[in-house]
Amino acid sequence: xxxxxxxxxxxxxxxxxxxxxxxxxxxxxxxxxxxxxxxxxxxxxxxxxxxxxxxxxxxxxxxxxxxxxxxxxxxxxxxxxxxxxxxxxxxxxxxxxxxxxxxxxxxxxxxxxxxxxxxxxxxxxxxxxxxxxxxxxxxxxxxxxxxxxxxxxxxxxxxxxxxxxxxxxxxxxxxxxxxxxxxxxxxxxxxxxxxxxxxxxxxxxxxxxxxxxxxxxxxxxxxxxxxxxxxxxxxxxxxxxxxxxxxxxxxxxxxxxxxxxxx
Numbered sequence: 001x002x003x004x005x006x007x008x009x010x011x012x013x014x015x016x017x018x019x020x021x022x023x024x025x026x027x028x029x030x031x032x033x034x035x036x037x038x039x040x041x042x043x044x045x046x047x048x049x050x051x052x053x054x055x056x057x058x059x060x061x062x063x064x065x066x067x068x069x070x071x072x073x074x075x076x077x078x079x080x081x082x083x084x085x086x087x088x089x090x091x092x093x094x095x096x097x098x099x100x101x102x103x104x105x106x107x108x109x110x111x112x113x114x115x116x117x118x119x120x121x122x123x124x125x126x127x128x129x130x131x132x133x134x135x136x137x138x139x140x141x142x143x144x145x146x147x148x149x150x151x152x153x154x155x156x157x158x159x160x161x162x163x164x165x166x167x168x169x170x171x172x173x174x175x176x177x178x179x180x181x182x183x184x185x186x187x188x189x190x191x192x193x194x195x196x197x198x199x200x201x202x203x204x205x206x207x208x209x210x211x212x213x214x215x216x217x218x219x220x221x222x223x224x225x226x227x228x229x230x231x232x233x234x235x236x237x238x239x240x241x242x243x244x245x246x247x248x249x250x251x252x253x254x255x256x257x258x259x260x261x262x263x
Contacts, residue, residue: 062089
């Protein structure tokens with residue numbers, strides 16, 4: 001198990017979305033079960049979490065939820081899994097999914113999006129050190145899309161920019177969020193959970209987690225340390241092109257047993 005000043009034993013994975021940009025693959029299977037060299041994205045995340053000492057995982061499911069539950073079960077690689085169902089998965093955003101799982105936000109927790117394929121060292125870095133609240137980041141390049149952040153001189157996330165592409169970030173000193181976060185129990189109870197409640201009660205059910213974090217960070221209610229992972233293997237898979245990039249990054253023959261062997 002990775003050594004850390006604060007032991008984290010719980011994680012939440014948001015895995016409810018339609019994955020429409022990965023059609024036709026996602027017509028047959030939910031996005032988190034799309035495979036990179038034979039390994040489903042969600043299985044890879046669970047193996048990495050187990051390698052990092054995580055004991056309990058809550059997975060928010062929606063689209064083709066039965067396939068995810070059947071594939072992962074309630075115990076996977078020694079990790080205990082519970083499921084939280086989003087009945088409105090086709091018309092809500094990731095913030096709504098997290099709000100549904102809010103009862104699990106009661107202790108130090110890792111938060112993962114269910115479409116990121118990464119190597120175990122990413123979580124090792126996120127969990128190591130004294131930081132209680134942190135975000136995994138990497139330099140934004142032309143192959144990427146999504147949310148980006150700027151950093152302060154003290155290596156904190158200073159601002160968050162939504163819907164960025166390689167074209168819009170060209171020439172700017174921006175970093176891509178891996179959508180892998182660590183939050184302390186204090187931040188969850190004092191800031192994130194109340195902000196989630198206000199957001200959903202206002203009717204903003206299509207909002208993304210990044211939009212909520214943008215508000216909290218820029219109002220200085222939450223301070224996120226940046227954990228640099230640009231030298232590690234990872235990729236967020238939203239489209240068929242992204243899937244091809246992830247397969248190129250990880251190379252042929254990538255198997256879940258490789259992670260087990262690293263333990």
